[in-house]
Amino acid sequence: MLPLSQRFGLYRSSLANRLAASMDLRITSNAKQFQRGLNNAARKQVPFAMSLAINEVLNEIKRNWEKTLRRRLDNPTPFTMKAFAIKRATKRNLRGVIFAKAIQADYLLWQEDGGTRKPKRRAILVPVGQRVNKYGNMPRGAVGRVLAMPNTFSGKPKGSSHAGIYRRLGTKNTSRKSGAKLKLLVSYERKARYKPSLKLISGAAKTATARLPQALLKAMRRAMK
Known part of the structure; x- marks a missing residue:
């Protein structure tokens, strides 16, 4: 069986199309991979527990991203600080997404990836x-x-x-x-030139890999009460 941290999928949307500016991290999983070796009662709670774990980690990533904006940007506006939103996982859809809203993503992408903006x-x-x-x-x-x-x-x-x-x-x-x-x-x-300074996606991937196993164990204990 794969280690727990390797059984969650982390995906970043394609940034090839700048006109459809998007910046997101998706966490997905497959409940069947976690149900092996569990009794019936525990097996039934796995999807619910996994959705709780994914959402908990996405909330932590969102807090980290907001801290990064305050630290890396010079006095960001309230509008910029409201850039991030979460599409939560459910027990029927084990896929959660954290993303930057379209308008803010249009300019935050340059701080994330760098490049020459025209x-x-x-x-x-x-x-x-x-x-x-x-x-x-x-x-x-x-x-x-x-x-x-x-x-x-x-x-x-x-x-x-x-x-x-x-x-x-x-x-x-x-x-x-x-x-x-x-x-x-x-x-x-x-034109304006930007150097990558935010590193939101790489930081989020590290957080997800480190925190998901703990979050799932915590969620399973909660679900089995």
Whole structure:
């Protein structure tokens, strides 16, 4: 008989299709593998106990993932901290899944896998010396407010290779032809490079391998009471 830790299946969804951004870990098992050598009473409780064990470990993985976000990301937003959800196993379906919700997965994947991100629209907006909220992001509607300021324009200045939102420094009536100095407020970036920093999936696999045997024994004792 295989060791208990090897009789659970751990699967990660394919990340080949970035448009369908997904990040999940699935824990599955086969009750028949655990029922050998047990009496009838214990055998009947195996599916229920296994579902409890899988769900307990998924809850622990979720807590670990949230701790990792706080530790690895710079002041993550409440929206980011609500990224993860669990589809629980049942005694009739011994498959549990922990996953990142679609919107959060779209950007957390870059922190998990690394790589070069290209914007879906024209550019990635990066504030430069511009006020950001407590999470380090530009507040909603900030770009529109910046563009509404006097002597502010969007584009690539003559003689510059960098596009963005600029302000002409000087009097309120500074003209385009006055040779006024320009201050970059928001930079338009064509791409952003990321290094893998979260390691959520590898950490979850280690947790599942280490914790599932203990969780199953605990669940069997509970089920047999």
